[in-house]
Amino acid sequence: MNASTLLVALLPEHLLLAGIVLLIVLDIVGRAERPALSIALGAVLAAAVAAAALAFSGYQAEPFPYELAVDRPASIAKAFVLALALPVLLLARDEASGRPFHVLVLSSLYGACLIASSQSFLTLFLAIELMSLPVYVLVLLAWRRPESAEAALKYLVLGGAASATLLMGAALLFGGSGTLALSTFSHALGSRDPMSSAGLALVTAALFIKAAIVPFHAWAPDAYEGASVPVTAYMATIVKAGVLLAALRLFNAVPVERPLVDLLALLPLVSIAWGNLAAMRQPTFRRMIAYSSIAHAGYLFFALLGEGSGRYEAVVFYLVTYGLMNLLAFAALPRGVDGDGWEDRLDALKGLFSRRPYAAVTLAIAMLSLAGIPPLPGFVAKFLVFRNVMDAGYTLYGVLGLVASYLGIYFYLRVIQLMFMSPVGEAQALGQERRMALVASLACLVPTIAIAVYPDLVLRLL
Amino acid sequence: MADATLLNLLLALPLAGIALVMARRRDDDAGIRRASLVVMLAQFVVAAWLYARFDGTVAGLQFETRVPWIADWGVYYDVGLDGVNLLLVVLTAFLGPLVVAGSWTSITREVKLFHAMLFTLQFAMLGTFLAQDLFLFYLFWEAMMIPMFLIIGIWGGERRIYATLKFVLYTAFGSILMLAAVIYLVHSNFNATGTLSFAFADLVQGELPANAQLLLLIAFGLAFAIKVPVVPFHTWLPDAHVEAPTAGSVILAGVLLKMGTYGFMKLGFPLFPDATAVLTPTILVLAVASILYGACLALVQTDIKKIIAYSSISHLGYVMLGLVSLDLIGIQGAVVQMVSHGLTAAGLFLMVGMIYERCHSRELAAYGGLAKVVPVYSVFFMILTLASIGLPTTSGFTGEFLVLLGAFGAGWQSHASGDALPLVAACAAVAGVVLGALYMLTFAGRFLFGAAKAPHGTPTDLDAREKAVLVAIVIAIFALGLFPEQAMQKTELAARAYQQLASASRVDVASRGLAPRASLVKAQP
Numbered sequence: 001m002n003a004s005t006l007l008v009a010l011l012p013e014h015l016l017l018a019g020i021v022l023l024i025v026l027d028i029v030g031r032a033e034r035p036a037l038s039i040a041l042g043a044v045l046a047a048a049v050a051a052a053a054l055a056f057s058g059y060q061a062e063p064f065p066y067e068l069a070v071d072r073p074a075s076i077a078k079a080f081v082l083a084l085a086l087p088v089l090l091l092a093r094d095e096a097s098g099r100p101f102h103v104l105v106l107s108s109l110y111g112a113c114l115i116a117s118s119q120s121f122l123t124l125f126l127a128i129e130l131m132s133l134p135v136y137v138l139v140l141l142a143w144r145r146p147e148s149a150e151a152a153l154k155y156l157v158l159g160g161a162a163s164a165t166l167l168m169g170a171a172l173l174f175g176g177s178g179t180l181a182l183s184t185f186s187h188a189l190g191s192r193d194p195m196s197s198a199g200l201a202l203v204t205a206a207l208f209i210k211a212a213i214v215p216f217h218a219w220a221p222d223a224y225e226g227a228s229v230p231v232t233a234y235m236a237t238i239v240k241a242g243v244l245l246a247a248l249r250l251f252n253a254v255p256v257e258r259p260l261v262d263l264l265a266l267l268p269l270v271s272i273a274w275g276n277l278a279a280m281r282q283p284t285f286r287r288m289i290a291y292s293s294i295a296h297a298g299y300l301f302f303a304l305l306g307e308g309s310g311r312y313e314a315v316v317f318y319l320v321t322y323g324l325m326n327l328l329a330f331a332a333l334p335r336g337v338d339g340d341g342w343e344d345r346l347d348a349l350k351g352l353f354s355r356r357p358y359a360a361v362t363l364a365i366a367m368l369s370l371a372g373i374p375p376l377p378g379f380v381a382k383f384l385v386f387r388n389v390m391d392a393g394y395t396l397y398g399v400l401g402l403v404a405s406y407l408g409i410y411f412y413l414r415v416i417q418l419m420f421m422s423p424v425g426e427a428q429a430l431g432q433e434r435r436m437a438l439v440a441s442l443a444c445l446v447p448t449i450a451i452a453v454y455p456d457l458v459l460r461l462l
Numbered sequence: 463m464a465d466a467t468l469l470n471l472l473l474a475l476p477l478a479g480i481a482l483v484m485a486r487r488r489d490d491d492a493g494i495r496r497a498s499l500v501v502m503l504a505q506f507v508v509a510a511w512l513y514a515r516f517d518g519t520v521a522g523l524q525f526e527t528r529v530p531w532i533a534d535w536g537v538y539y540d541v542g543l544d545g546v547n548l549l550l551v552v553l554t555a556f557l558g559p560l561v562v563a564g565s566w567t568s569i570t571r572e573v574k575l576f577h578a579m580l581f582t583l584q585f586a587m588l589g590t591f592l593a594q595d596l597f598l599f600y601l602f603w604e605a606m607m608i609p610m611f612l613i614i615g616i617w618g619g620e621r622r623i624y625a626t627l628k629f630v631l632y633t634a635f636g637s638i639l640m641l642a643a644v645i646y647l648v649h650s651n652f653n654a655t656g657t658l659s660f661a662f663a664d665l666v667q668g669e670l671p672a673n674a675q676l677l678l679l680i681a682f683g684l685a686f687a688i689k690v691p692v693v694p695f696h697t698w699l700p701d702a703h704v705e706a707p708t709a710g711s712v713i714l715a716g717v718l719l720k721m722g723t724y725g726f727m728k729l730g731f732p733l734f735p736d737a738t739a740v741l742t743p744t745i746l747v748l749a750v751a752s753i754l755y756g757a758c759l760a761l762v763q764t765d766i767k768k769i770i771a772y773s774s775i776s777h778l779g780y781v782m783l784g785l786v787s788l789d790l791i792g793i794q795g796a797v798v799q800m801v802s803h804g805l806t807a808a809g810l811f812l813m814v815g816m817i818y819e820r821c822h823s824r825e826l827a828a829y830g831g832l833a834k835v836v837p838v839y840s841v842f843f844m845i846l847t848l849a850s851i852g853l854p855t856t857s858g859f860t861g862e863f864l865v866l867l868g869a870f871g872a873g874w875q876s877h878a879s880g881d882a883l884p885l886v887a888a889c890a891a892v893a894g895v896v897l898g899a900l901y902m903l904t905f906a907g908r909f910l911f912g913a914a915k916a917p918h919g920t921p922t923d924l925d926a927r928e929k930a931v932l933v934a935i936v937i938a939i940f941a942l943g944l945f946p947e948q949a950m951q952k953t954e955l956a957a958r959a960y961q962q963l964a965s966a967s968r969v970d971v972a973s974r975g976l977a978p979r980a981s982l983v984k985a986q987p
Binding site for chain 2: 353354357368373374375379380383386387390391395398399402403405406409410413416417420421454455456459460
């Protein structure tokens with residue numbers, strides 16, 4: 001390990017750290033208020049560019065052997081995650097989110113980046129915690145109302161349980177193999193040793209809790225509803241991406257065998273079905289998106305059933321398109337609908353098209369893509385996942401998953417129905433259009449359409 | 463190369479239409495309508511030009527473009543014309559301007575969105591017909607659903623939301639199973655040949671085991687049967703038709719329903735010949751059930767739109783009958799019947815829309831003696847009614863007659879080898895013709911003759927715009943009725959290719975232990 005490797009290999013993380021330090025220093029000096037957004041945006045953008053540059057130059061290194069490794073897939077994943085964080089920051093511009101907001105987001109992103117590079121349970125655990133801990137605060141930060149505190153506490157407790165489960169699983173795997181390397185997980189996939197199997201199951205369960213897979217999903221609707229819009233968007237996109245990147249690191253390219261296959265297929269399958277069914281009955285937009293994210297977590301874990309080579313492509317492509325869709329939806333949501341209390345109800349979307357055509361059309365595109373209706377990117381992502389599952393020989397699971405995904409069409413279309421087909425509800429003021437949210441929605445809409453027209457744009461990179 | 467450009471231009475025009483409409487101000491209704499009409503007419507001109515240039519003596523695809531789209535997956539942007547989709551493409555492009563003109567006064571809300579959706583629908587429909595790559599086909603197939611969802615849901619009648627959700631949930635269910643089948647089909651083709659391809663031309667050559675074929679045909683067939691719709695998957699259709707605005711009904715009856723029969727013809731039967739042989743009796747029974755059940759229900763309806771909706775189910779039963787007869791004449795009859803039904807049903811729905819605009823009622827009982835009140839309207843209505851019944855010299859006659867000829871031909875053949883079912887089906891289908899005459903004439907009799915009455919005062923007769931729309935349709939109906947050989951000459955080779963592919967397995971089915979009924983009986987001493 002030499003200094004230049006250390007500098008270059010972790011350049012995206014270093015840039016994020018520089019942003020954090022700068023923000024804290026300015027905060028101490030007392031001038032953080034105005035330039036905070038530009039500094040955070042600049043840091044994330046620079047980090048994303050750095051990650052992309054590392055990826056395109058094919059840079060490969062192990063700054064800390066057996067702990068952290070930087071390779072092309074990791075750098076690509078980082079670049080995408082960081083790029084997805086940009087609209088989140090833009091969204092936050094219009095929220096009354098206190099000063100620590102940007103520092104917390106940047107630290108959480110630092111954790112998400114580390115996940116993509118981690119090589120041992122030690123770094124993986126650190127990275128996941130680094131990603132999650134700021135989010136507990138973020139949930140609490142924006143709205144000082146009782147529900148937020150409750151949501152944050154619930155999220156914290158379940159997050160803690162997930163960490164404990166992960167540690168216990170790692171300990172068992174360590175006990176069986178004597179090493180903390182992540183490869184013990186993929187080795188254990190093929191072994192019959194009860195200790196390794198128990199470790200395997202616990203680590204998988206920890207991932208399920210973090211990703212809100214049924215039956216570990218109960219925290220998600222409350223947390224999503226309790227948090228402010230940008231934080232909800234952040235949880236739905238970046239945190240989910242981080243967890244799935246961790247899963248990718250763990251499962252690597254090793255084929256999953258029975259009985260884990262059934263665990264890995266059944267719980268996500270139940271998640272897809274239950275998430276889609278429960279979403280139909282939600283009165284508020286964010287609870288609906290929470291249940292939709294439970295279903296989407298199901299699709300994402302389904303992708304791990306596929307053969308090794310296609311997993312990375314399927315998961316990362318899904319994460320990118322799913323993230324774009326969610327951010328697009330949240331960016332398009334007009335103020336007044338995303339507000340506090342009763343205004344959060346779906347009914348507030350009634351007749352939106354006649355009042356805000358652009359917002360309604362954008363939101364409709366996001367909903368259709370989330371429902372996986374062609375030719376939008378969500379379809380290509382879904383196709384990729386199910387193709388891999390069926391290619392690996394799990395035809396029945398593939399068909400069941402598709403049928404379960406059918407259940408989701410109704411509630412996405414209901415949003416469109418409310419916006420386009422219902423008359424405007426009780427006189428309700430829509431707030432000012434928010435400039436930054438508009439920029440954020442454009443920043444998501446353009447890549448969405450680009451991917452729809454030419455999916456190879458992203459697929460070629462993976 | 464220049465030829466391929468023409469076809470791509472046809473697909474690009476609806477997109478240009480969307481852009482043109484979007485560029486206009488939201489309240490510039492007249493400008494939007496004019497611009498839409500111009501683009502739709504241009505589209506028809508291009509389609510007509512393609513029709514004229516299409517060479518019926520050359521087998522295979524013409525005007526084809528094939529460029530890689532998602533390279534790693536073997537997905538191509540692959541569009542081309544064969545004889546069958548040629549006619550349907552011309553039909554789609556022909557109905558485009560009529561729909562715009564027909565909605566000129568009846569659509570007053572959200573005119574901009576309406577026309578943008580019409581163009582989206584045109585794009586998806588043309589794409590579905592033209593696609594020669596399964597992935598592309600699926601994309602366009604699904605993309606049709608959303609604009610129709612909005613057209614029914616926004617500009618529809620009172621129960622529009624129920625109707626449109628029912629329409630979407632039915633079609634989406636079929637599509638999701640079809641998606642599973644697409645993935646499985648391509649995957650097993652990849653395992654067998656080692657090349658990943660979605661091209662129809664490659665998939666048709668695959669040799670799948672008969673059991674897999676059966677499941678795949680059921681999955682594909684369900685999607686298509688819902689679209690056609692074949693009884694018992696038809697319950698969404700009357701609701702959708704009744705609640706849809708005129709434009710929605712016209713496109714639904716004129717083009718969208720043909721997607722199902724076209725799907726069977728392009729994919730279902732040719733891809734899975736073994737399964738087709740096994741399922742032929744079932745499909746025959748369902749086709750005849752559609753013909754008779756649709757006709758019987760049409761006979762007892764009190765809502766004008768529902769009569770035409772149920773008559774559509776009946777008429778598309780003939781198409782299915784012709785396709786499954788696997789007799790060249792029957793197949794060509796099915797193609798002509800598709801176009802003919804597209805013209806007559808579209809015309810009838812337009813006419814119902816015109817009277818609804820004046821009298822705001824769809825109750826048959828509320829009308830009577832319109833022949834005295836609106837003579838021009840009544841003449842057109844009578845022509846369309848007779849074309850729908852299948853009076854000689856109209857397109858309806860050509861279609862139904864050829865289908866029945868083919869069905870009887872196939873029936874005699876299998877009767878000779880001991881299977882009476884196809885012959886019985888053909889006889890029952892003839893009963894359908896009589897029923898068809900019965901319900902349409904009863905309908906026209908009550909509607910046009912007798913004591914003159916109409917809700918909300920005396921309606922005015924047709925204006926120049928409406929006459930122009932109907933004249934175009936009537937000309938097309940007679941052209942196809944009097945000179946069918948022109949169109950049939952262009953479709954013949956494509957129909958022959960379909961016949962060969964779909965009946966490919968008849969010979970060796972017995973050796974695979976999955977004999978169709980005909981050969982089972984024959985094998986007995």
